[in-house]
Amino acid sequence: MGVRKAKAAETRAALKEAARRRFAEHGYLNTKITDITAAAGRATGSFYDHFSSKEDLLRALLADWHEQAHGELSGEDDNPPHDLTDRDQLRAHLAVPWRMMRADPAVMVALFESQAAAGPTTGEAWRRLTGDTRVLRDHLDHLRERGHRLPGDPELVAAAIGGLLSMLAYALMSGAEETGRSDDEVVDTLTDLLLHGLAGPRTGASGAGS
């Protein structure tokens, strides 16, 4: 490949990196195209030589994200299905998406705000929620087939968990430091909440009796 192509790729990468920073810091909707080019040290017009719109750029970021996710998760053994009533396995299924969202706040924030801006009637929110929790849903399906009684329809339960994760991740972006909550605390709490609920493990040692 020639030098020209290499420089072009460099600019493209600079724009994506600048967008990442702006999205994470100021949000996706608040970020204007001129903000991105300015942060990347390029001219406004150059943006359109690489992306047709802000949504197009987001799609590119999402593609990178998927690629990386595939690389990291390629070692995962997903057959046979995991048992989500096992604490360690459930925790892993919460910790992985949580870590990915925290590792790439820009994409997470952009997707969240983008779906919100799309409006409620488009169905995009529900589509994304069910799509992103497909793995969870499959495991729940398997549990049910084995005779385990679930709180409700697997797709709905999975969507609920996914919604919980994304909403909480977005909300905690403000100041996870300020509120003084570590990732471990959050994941542990959610694990216990989703495993045994508010009632707890029912060990018989609960002091809730009055």
Next chain:
Amino acid sequence: MGVRKAKAAETRAALKEAARRRFAEHGYLNTKITDITAAAGRATGSFYDHFSSKEDLLRALLADWHEQAHGELSGEDDNPPHDLTDRDQLRAHLAVPWRMMRADPAVMVALFESQAAAGPTTGEAWRRLTGDTRVLRDHLDHLRERGHRLPGDPELVAAAIGGLLSMLAYALMSGAEETGRSDDEVVDTLTDLLLHGLAGPRTGASGAGS
């Protein structure tokens, strides 16, 4: 009061009602001020005789909402605190906010999209989440004081539940009909999920063993 004032109030009400319809159908962010005035059958300029901005109108809608909520909940006895490990009481604490969100989709949608547009670093999302779940948090605090072991810090657990509710409500707005899910199914599912988790009530009759 004079006729002029009455007509003014009528226009104000018409604008609010039109905004409600637009917000619920097309979303808050997608709705322009001219959309609202057009839907209300008024001129663009009239808007500013009643509200200074779209956010101002949202505040007015929110005030109405709070007023109505107070009216409906005035009969509630919140002292002494409820026991959220009791299925009926937990269900009620999920069903009430769920019903309110479903009864007034416009306000719910507007608040959701508004907080998303504010960006992640403002902290508004976390502030709203903790604020809206204050009651829940208080009940959880009380449970803990009685010696009950919770999944984690009451504020965090309450926020998680609140996030779950709002995200799911927004996502299901698209087509609760299309997906064929009734309010009862959702509330029942969430109640069971949050009461005993994925593991279930531990009656000993679980067939999850292989």
Next chain:
DNA sequence: GTCTATATCGCGATAGAC
């Protein structure tokens, strides 16, 4: 491919007649 300069436009907001 990247730049500067500018066209274009939607939309918020205001002015002034009625």
Next chain:
DNA sequence: GTCTATCGCGATATAGAC
């Protein structure tokens, strides 16, 4: 208080030189 008409701004997108 409500209308019509319009201004002004911010942001997208394009044109054309280098």
